Amino acid sequence: MSHFNRVVRVPGDPILGLMEAYRGDPNPAKLDLGVGVYKDAQGLTPIPRAVKLAEQRLVDGQTSKSYIGGHGDALFCARLAQLVLGADNPLLDARAAASQTPGGTGALRLAADFIGHCLPGRGIWLSDPTWPIHESIFAAAGLPVSHYPYVGADNRLDIEGMLAALAEIPRGDVVLLHACCHNPTGFDLGPRDWKRVLEVVKARELLPLIDFAYQGFGDGLEQDAWAVRLFAAELPELLITSSCSKNFGLYRERTGALLVCAATPEKLLDVRSQLAFLARNLWSTPPAHGAAVVASILDDAELKSLWSSELDGMRQRVASLRAGLVEALQPYGLAERFAHIGVQRGMFSYTGLSPQQVQRLRDEFSVYMVGSGRANVAGLDAERLDELAAAIAAVCR
Ligand code: LMR
Numbered sequence: 001m002s003h004f005n006r007v008v009r010v011p012g013d014p015i016l017g018l019m020e021a022y023r024g025d026p027n028p029a030k031l032d033l034g035v036g037v038y039k040d041a042q043g044l045t046p047i048p049r050a051v052k053l054a055e056q057r058l059v060d061g062q063t064s065k066s067y068i069g070g071h072g073d074a075l076f077c078a079r080l081a082q083l084v085l086g087a088d089n090p091l092l093d094a095r096a097a098a099s100q101t102p103g104g105t106g107a108l109r110l111a112a113d114f115i116g117h118c119l120p121g122r123g124i125w126l127s128d129p130t131w132p133i134h135e136s137i138f139a140a141a142g143l144p145v146s147h148y149p150y151v152g153a154d155n156r157l158d159i160e161g162m163l164a165a166l167a168e169i170p171r172g173d174v175v176l177l178h179a180c181c182h183n184p185t186g187f188d189l190g191p192r193d194w195k196r197v198l199e200v201v202k203a204r205e206l207l208p209l210i211d212f213a214y215q216g217f218g219d220g221l222e223q224d225a226w227a228v229r230l231f232a233a234e235l236p237e238l239l240i241t242s243s244c245s246k247n248f249g250l251y252r253e254r255t256g257a258l259l260v261c262a263a264t265p266e267k268l269l270d271v272r273s274q275l276a277f278l279a280r281n282l283w284s285t286p287p288a289h290g291a292a293v294v295a296s297i298l299d300d301a302e303l304k305s306l307w308s309s310e311l312d313g314m315r316q317r318v319a320s321l322r323a324g325l326v327e328a329l330q331p332y333g334l335a336e337r338f339a340h341i342g343v344q345r346g347m348f349s350y351t352g353l354s355p356q357q358v359q360r361l362r363d364e365f366s367v368y369m370v371g372s373g374r375a376n377v378a379g380l381d382a383e384r385l386d387e388l389a390a391a392i393a394a395v396c397r
Helices: 014-023 049-061 074-085 103-118 132-140 159-166 191-203 226-234 265-282 289-298 301-332 355-365 382-396
Strands: 096-101 124-128 145-149 174-178 207-212 238-243 256-261 348-350 374-376
Touching: 014 132, 049 289, 049 301, 074 096, 074 226, 074 238, 074 256, 074 289, 096 103, 096 265, 103 132, 103 207, 103 238, 103 256, 103 265, 124 132, 124 159, 132 145, 145 159, 159 191, 191 226, 207 226, 226 238, 256 265, 289 301, 301 382, 355 382
Parallel strands: 124 145, 124 174, 174 207, 207 238
Antiparallel strands: 096 256, 238 256, 348 374
């Protein structure tokens, strides 16, 4: 008898699979616009200097590799909660706290398990489109997954469609919102949109889960947190998932957190007891290194200022690549068609290219992007924008 006879093969992850396909492509002119990692002018995903300095201090000063607690590194949790909610946010006295998780993905999975375990029967509503892994994480936790419109077939933000759909969501359900740098589209809500969403959330008594994976990559560390802080101030209860992968360049160190805002200090303790219980079944205790690095940076004025200026540099580079690509498309008469690339925020652009055009870019020009037409603008090479524009023009003809 074979135990594995009935195991069927499933397709590989569409985003991580692109990384492998790109690595295997012998074309020296290949271009990787797939997975969301930042690249510098040399085409490298750098370790920020602030991270290197913090790591050096850790190597010299660390005295133990014993477990850290169920909620992770207490200093990391305190400093990250301040970064997300604002250093002087009164909620931090007793009504809000962070639990460290393995990356933002771990935070999402912990939130999913929390909802499934402690709020049974609640469904989750995701933007259409969203990061594909949102779909599978919540489904894996047994939650009914539904969608609200976000970007229409015309590749524009559909705020009216979104609001109309949110107004129909069953009372008490969970709505996942992207704080900034929407993945995959790059289209963000403006302040007026956020206020309108907040009104519907209040009227329908929805529980928002705000995914905050790109703090600092949109308009700045403080600016990107605006909507999160608005929701935290206006609502008694809120879940926030935070990632340090992109803004600290700590991708492989799996560093993130799930933040909870509760109506009372007592309720916060109840919720956190459940999170520790659920996390114990998922990963026991979180990995220490990345969180220790972030804690040393955020707890040291000099390192924090170095890190924040390095992050400013990354954001500005991505903004100039966006503008540069639109300009490079000008000679082909395509600048207007692709003007949205300059308006979108963060690493990604929903280019509006069809799956067939994406496939041609890959087959004919070794340009790799996700089949949905999502391009990682942060992976562009400023010296090769003309080349890319020519390739896009060729597949758009
Ligand atoms: C992406 O969307 O490319 C990133 O968030 C990386 C990932 O894990 O998918």
